[in-house]
Amino acid sequence: MRKVTRIDGNNALQAFKPKVRVAAYCRVSTDSDEQMASLEAQKDHYESYIKTNPDWEFAGIYYDEGISGTKKENRTGLLRLLADCENKKIDFIITKSVSRFARNTTDCIEMVRKLTDLGVFIYFEKENINTQRMEGELVLTILSSLAENESLSIAENSKWSIRRRFQNGTYKISYPPYGYDYVDGKLFINKEQAEIVKRIFSEALDGKGTQIIADGLNSDKIPTKRGSHWTATTIRGILSNEKYTGDVLLQKTYTDENFKRHYNHGEKDQYMIKDHHEAIISHEEFEAAQEILKQRGKEKGVIKGSSKYQKRYPFSGKIKCAECGSNFKRRIHGSGDRKYIAWCCTKHIKDASSCSMKFVREDAIHQAFVVMINKLIFGHKFILRPLLQSLKKTNYSDNITKIQEIETKIKENTERVQVIMGLMAKGYLEPALFNTQKNELLKEAVLLKEQKEAIKRAIDGGMTALVEVEKLLKFTMKAEKQIDKFDCEIFENFIEEIIVFSQEEIGFKMKCGLNLRERLVK
Known part of the structure; x- marks a missing residue:
């Protein structure tokens, strides 16, 4: 009789197959005794559920208690879960429902996609959705939208309750003030x-x-x-x-x-x-x-409810540090009769070791501006007029043609999306293929829109520069003589911002696109 030897090769390989590291996420929205009991029950359930599966390895329970689900930034347990996924500690997540995971559609889809890119998938028990299957994303979008609407309804009910307590004087202040x-x-x-x-x-x-x-x-x-x-x-x-x-x-x-x-x-x-x-x-x-x-x-010049320093001084918010990019702040230096106004880098003020840029005197900036404007008044024929002619010769017809071509492609893209959605609705297209094609078309649409906006910005920027150069040329031509002191109105009309390179040199970034440097006289 022929002897047959059995070799359990596959079983030997299976013994070394790594287990799936599974974690669970739980959340309750209030810190009442009933909700805390619910949280403990969820934690016990998931720990037992994961540990009884021989193919799974228990990776922990992550939870948030007494926290609203509307924004992920407020949920430390969820953020810790996402961080551990990024650190390759988790392969699979189980949670009760979409509404427990997120009540904000944008956050939900963003987190699911991020985890999918990391190779981590989620199972939503109530809705029976496993994000490892591509068709789940479309269903998830709908369900997370419903969860967000549910959250809005709950929020409105909560607001109504709070307003009633406001009216009858029974509202409890959430946090006592200092004192x-x-x-x-x-x-x-x-x-x-x-x-x-x-x-x-x-x-x-x-x-x-x-x-x-x-x-x-x-x-x-x-x-x-x-x-x-x-x-x-x-x-x-x-x-x-x-x-x-x-x-x-x-x-x-x-x-x-x-x-x-x-x-x-x-x-x-x-x-x-x-x-x-x-x-x-x-x-x-x-x-x-x-x-x-x-x-x-x-x-x-502070107006309550507006930008704090919006119109406080002509230079407010317009002086930038070339070294660190911070704004400059107005300060008074000296004492008695020797007082003077200086502008200082806010980062240097807080920590001189993080930015070495020193202050510049306001009167020196005034003088540099006067010199710069007088140069333009004197040399407008040689500087501004050629610049204006160059801008006028710029042909935007090619850019306009490109925009029209892109708009045609956007229209075609929209039509293709409608076609595959129709095929999906009639059952002629597999869900996985539908999702793949839809995502590719959405990416193409985003790229086309970005290209269109970039061309429009280029056209708008060129037209703006043309208008600003015309305005500056008109001013310099009409100026009967050079200015002898700083004029706030002229500065506001033509200067976008000032760049401080050192205590000896600054640059004027003009609205017309010119960037002119001037020395500072001490």
């Missing part, structure tokens, strides 16, 4: 912090600026409520907070439909509760401090 503590849901004065609050108001009423007050507190090593350093912004926040008078103004901010927070400038109703708690500052002191803040704002 107060929470005791049994009520605000009580923290005596040690209250003395600092009184000091801040007293120094402000004595005429000290917010930065000087902050510097004094930091010098005395007095920590903020969160244990960090005091800033001018923190001081302004305290001086503007009506809670120190014992009153509470509710709904100072609001959240829009995209979950972004805004200051309430009248868009929503506000509610004032008088004598809500014990006061630290009198109403008279508080009102006096508001008047001082308002007056300082007027002196500095």
